[in-house]
Amino acid sequence: MLEHVAIWTRDLEGMKEFYCAYFDGKAGAKYRSKSAAHPNFESYFLTFGDGSRLELMQMPTIPESAYAPGQEALGLTHIAFAVGGTDEVDALAKRAHAEGRPVLLEPHRTGDGYYEACILDPDGNRVEVTTLPEA
Incomplete structure (x- = not known):
């Protein structure tokens, strides 16, 4: 776990x-x-x-990241939150836009069945907002 x-x-x-x-x-x-x-x-x-x-x-002594906000690199690339259905994904992407938060990927259906969007948190970490894949 x-x-x-x-x-x-x-x-x-x-x-x-x-x-x-x-x-x-x-x-x-x-x-x-x-x-x-x-x-x-x-x-x-x-x-x-x-x-x-x-x-x-x-902690003040932690160095800045060498990567630009939202840039992908080796290691942890994103965290994902399942938020319910497609309406919830759409609503959070719309909210991010309204608040001026970067939306890297607009809501869309992936090849493996997820419906998701990708936004950045305040520090520039990638956060996927997703549904669970369709059965």
Whole structure:
């Protein structure tokens, strides 16, 4: 079982607000490290309806990414949230447009049966908004 995925950020509160607003995440209490090894480390665990979790982490000493926002490279390329049906995918893509958030892929049906769109979170991470594949 995958326990959680973690994302470093420079805007902990903004990222928390995005994932809670777009995907109905529930944030736990903010964790603030008291460890000398990790001073100024803060994080939130967000829990989603199915029990999956996302950890958002912030620490001033983490270097910037070498990749441009939305650029694909080796390693983790995106996270995906199943949001229900095609209407929900369409609505979240429309909301992203209205809020000025980049939409990399407009809603479309994939060859393997998903209906999805791809948007960027506030830090430029790719987030697929999807349905489950048709049976």
